[in-house]
Amino acid sequence: MNVTDYFDRARIINIASRKDRRVETVQEFARNGFPFDHEKVSFFQAVTPSEDNGFPSIGARGCFMSHLGILEEAIRLNVKNILILEDDIQFSRRISHYGKQAIESLQGMEWDIAYFGHPFEGDSSSPTWKAVDQPIHLSHFYAVNGKCITRLRDFLLQILERPPGHPDGGPMHYDAALNTLIHSNKDVQAYYFTWNLGYQRPSRTDLHALSLFDRTPVLRDVMGMLRKLKAMNLRRIR
Numbered sequence: 426m427n428v429t430d431y432f433d434r435a436r437i438i439n440i441a442s443r444k445d446r447r448v449e450t451v452q453e454f455a456r457n458g459f460p461f462d463h464e465k466v467s468f469f470q471a472v473t474p475s476e477d478n479g480f481p482s483i484g485a486r487g488c489f490m491s492h493l494g495i496l497e498e499a500i501r502l503n504v505k506n507i508l509i510l511e512d513d514i515q516f517s518r519r520i521s522h523y524g525k526q527a528i529e530s531l532q533g534m535e536w537d538i539a540y541f542g543h544p545f546e547g548d549s550s551s552p553t554w555k556a557v558d559q560p561i562h563l564s565h566f567y568a569v570n571g572k573c574i575t576r577l578r579d580f581l582l583q584i585l586e587r588p589p590g591h592p593d594g595g596p597m598h599y600d601a602a603l604n605t606l607i608h609s610n611k612d613v614q615a616y617y618f619t620w621n622l623g624y625q626r627p628s629r630t631d632l633h634a635l636s637l638f639d640r641t642p643v644l645r646d647v648m649g650m651l652r653k654l655k656a657m658n659l660r661r662i663r
Contacts, residue, residue, distance in 0.1 A: 426525060426528055426529075427457075427458065427459060427520075427521070427524055427525065427528075428459070428508070428520065428524040428527070428528060428541065428622070429459045429460075429465075429466050429508060430528075431506075431508075431528045431531070431532070432506050432507060432508040432568060433465070433499075433502075433504035433505050433506055433507060434465060434466075434498075434499060434502065434504050434507045434508070435465065435466040435467075435507070435508040435509075435510065436467065436468070436469040436495045436498070436507065436508070436509055436510070437450055437466075437467070437468050437469065437510045437511070437512055437514070438468075438469050438471050438488075438491045438492070438495070438509070438510070438511050438512060439468045439469070439470065439471055439512040440470075440471040440473060440487075440512075441470055441471070441473075442473075443512065445628075446512040446513060446628060447468065447512060449512075449626065449628075450468075450512045450513075450514060453514060453515060453516060453626070454466075456516075457516050457520055457521065458521070468512070469491065469494065469495050469498070471487060471488075471491040472486075472487050472490035472491045472494060473487050474486050474487050474490065477596075478596065479588065479589040479595060479596040480596040480597070480598075481596075481597070481598060485597075485598050485599070486596070488511075488564075488598070488599050489581070489584075489596075489597075489598070489599045489602065492509065492564065492581075492599050493578065493581045493582075495507065495509055496569070496574055496577060496578040496581070497578060499569075499574050500574060500575055500578060504574070505570070505571060506568060506569065506570045506571065506574075507568065507569055507574065508541075508567075508568045509564075509566075509567055509568065509569070510565060510566050510623075511564070511565040511566075511625075513565065513625045513626045513628045514542070514565055514566055514623050514624075514625070514626065515623065515624045515625065515626035515660065516622065516623050516624075517620070517621060517622045517623060517624070517663060518660060518661070518663065519620065519622075520622050520623070523552050523618070523620045523622060524541075524622055526552060527541065527552070527554070527618045527620075527622065530553065530554055531554065534554065534616070535614055536554075536570050536614050536615075536616055537569070537570055537571070537572075537573035537576075537613050537614045537615060538557075538567060538568070538569055538570070538573060538577075538603065538607065538613065538614075538615040538616070539554070539567060539568045539570070539615075539616050539617070539618070540557070540561055540563075540566070540567045540615070540616070540617035540618070541566045541567060541568070541617075541618055541622040541623055542563060542565050542566030542567070542621060542622060542623035542624060542625075543561050543563055543617045543621055544561065544562060544563055545561075545617065545619070545621065546621070551619075552618060552619050552620035553618070553619055554616040554617070554618055554619075555616060555617060555618075555619050556614075556615070556616055557607055557615040557616060557617055560601075560604040560608070561600065561603070561604065561617065562600050562601075562604075563600055563625070564599050564600040564603060565623065565625050566622065566623035567603075573613065576606075576613075577603075577606060580602070580606050581602060584596065584597065584602055621663075624663065627653075
C-alpha cells in the first residue's frame with residue numbers, strides 16, 4: 426500500500442493559472458507510482474480572491490480558503506480521512522519504502538492530523554511517528570482523520586469571523602491556523618513522520634510578492650530553468 430492508497434481521498438491544491446505546477450506534479454506522482462483516478466486522487470482548483478480581507482496577503486487568504494474548501498468537500502462526501510497536498514510537492518526518494526512503513530504504523534494509531542512533510546530533520550535510522558511538540562510552518566503534505574475533519578473546518582470558520590489580531594486567532598497563514606488548533610487543544614492528536622516524506626519543490630511563489638527575477642520575462646524563464654535543475658539535484662539526494 427502506498428501513501429495515497431490508504432486515504433479515502435487525496436486532493437492537490439492548484440491555481441488554474443499555474444499549469445506549470447500542475448504538469449510537474451503529475452510527473453512527480455507518475456515518477457513515484459502514485460496514480461491519478463480523478464475521483465480518489467485529483468486536483469482541487471485553488472480559491473483566488475481579489476482582496477486579502479485581513480490576511481497577511483491575498484495569496485495567504487487564497488491558500489487558507491483552498492484548504493478550507495477541501496475540508497468542506499470531504500465533509501460533503503462523508504469520507505473517513507483525507508490527504509491534502511499543495512502543487513509544489515516533491516516526494517522523498519525513499520517514499521516507496523518509508524511511505525509504506527508510515528501507513529502501516531498509522532493504521533494502528535489514534536490520530537487526528539498527520540504530517541508526512543515538514544521542516545524537521547529526523548532520525549533516519551528508525552523512522553517513526555512523533556507527536557507534534559513544536560510549530561510546523563508548512564502545510565504541503567498532511568492528512569486529517571475522522572471527526573477532526575469537521576472540527577478543523579469549524580475552527581477555520583471561527584478564524585474567518587474574527588478580526589485581525591484577535592487574541593484567539595484572526596486571519597492568518599493556513600499553517601499557522603493548524604498550529605493554533607493543535608497547540609491550543611491538547612486533545613488533538615497530531616503527529617509527524619520523522620523521515621520527511623515530502624518537500625516543497627523549487628517553484629515561483631504564489632503567496633508573496635515576486636522578486637525582480639520573477640517579474641521580468643527573460644529573467645523569469647532563466648529562473649524557471651534554474652529551479653528545474655535544482656529540483657533534479659534535490660531529487661537525487663533527499
